[in-house]
Amino acid sequence: MxxxxxxxxxxxxxxxxxxxxxxxxxxxxxxxxxxxxxxxxxxxxxxxxxxxxxxxxxxxxxxxxxxxxxxxxxxxxxxxxxxxxxxxxxxxxxRDWRIPPDNNGSERDIRMIKLRQKISGCLRTLAGARQFCAIRSYLSTAAKHGLHFFETLVMLAEGRPWLPAVH
Structure with missing residues (x-):
C-alpha cells in the first residue's frame, strides 16, 4: 500500500x-x-x-x-x-479477515532492528544480530498472544519459557 x-x-x-x-x-x-x-x-x-x-x-x-x-x-x-x-x-x-490489509506490524519489527543498529552501533556481528532478532521475534509473538514483555522475559530467565500453542 x-x-x-x-x-x-x-x-x-x-x-x-x-x-x-x-x-x-x-x-x-x-x-x-x-x-x-x-x-x-x-x-x-x-x-x-x-x-x-x-x-x-x-x-x-x-x-x-x-x-x-x-x-x-x-x-x-x-x-x-x-x-x-x-x-x-x-x-x-x-477474503480472509485474519490477514491484515497492510504489513505495518512486520515493518515495525524491522524498523526496531534498523533503529537499534543506527543508534547504538550494536549488531556488529552476525551472531549478535541473530540473537537480537531471536529475542525480538520471541517477544513480538508473545505480545501478539497477549503476554507482556517483562513477564515473558522473567519466565524465560526462570527456565520456564512461554511457548505458543500449536494448532
Whole structure:
C-alpha cells in the first residue's frame, strides 16, 4: 500500500495510482464494515465494483508507464505489473479477515532492528544480530498472544519459557 500511496502522492502525478489506492482503501472499509456488522462476508456487489476500479487503475498504470523512459517510470511500471500479477496476494484481506490489509506490524519489527543498529552501533556481528532478532521475534509473538514483555522475559530467565500453542 505504501508504494501505491507514494506513486499517488501530490508530486507523483499518477492518477492511476490514486485510483488504485482509493479502491484498496474502499475495500478495507468494506471489510471493516462487514466485521463490525458480524457478517460472514463482504458485500459481493460493492467488492466487485472496487475490484473493477482496482483492475482498471492497474491496467491504466501498465499502459501509461509502458515506455519506461526514466527510472521513476520503470519503478511505477514494475509496481503496476506487480499489482496485476499478485492481485490475489494484495486482495487476500478481503477474503480472509485474519490477514491484515497492510504489513505495518512486520515493518515495525524491522524498523526496531534498523533503529537499534543506527543508534547504538550494536549488531556488529552476525551472531549478535541473530540473537537480537531471536529475542525480538520471541517477544513480538508473545505480545501478539497477549503476554507482556517483562513477564515473558522473567519466565524465560526462570527456565520456564512461554511457548505458543500449536494448532
Amino acid at each position: 505504501q508504494a501505491v500511496a507514494d506513486a499517488a502522492g501530490p508530486d507523483a502525478g499518477w492518477c492511476w495510482a490514486t485510483q488504485a489506492a482509493d479502491a484498496l482503501v474502499a475495500m478495507q472499509r468494506l471489510v471493516a464494515e462487514a466485521v463490525t456488522a458480524a457478517r460472514d462476508a463482504v458485500d459481493a456487489g460493492a467488492l466487485a465494483e472496487q475490484v473493477h476500479r482496482y483492475r482498471s487503475a492497474v491496467q491504466i498504470g501498465i499502459t501509461q508507464t509502458a515506455a519506461r523512459s526514466d527510472a521513476v517510470m520503470r519503478k511505477h511500471h514494475a509496481l503496476a505489473r506487480r499489482l496485476r500479477d499478485r492481485e490475489d496476494d494484495y486482495l487476500r484481506f478481503t
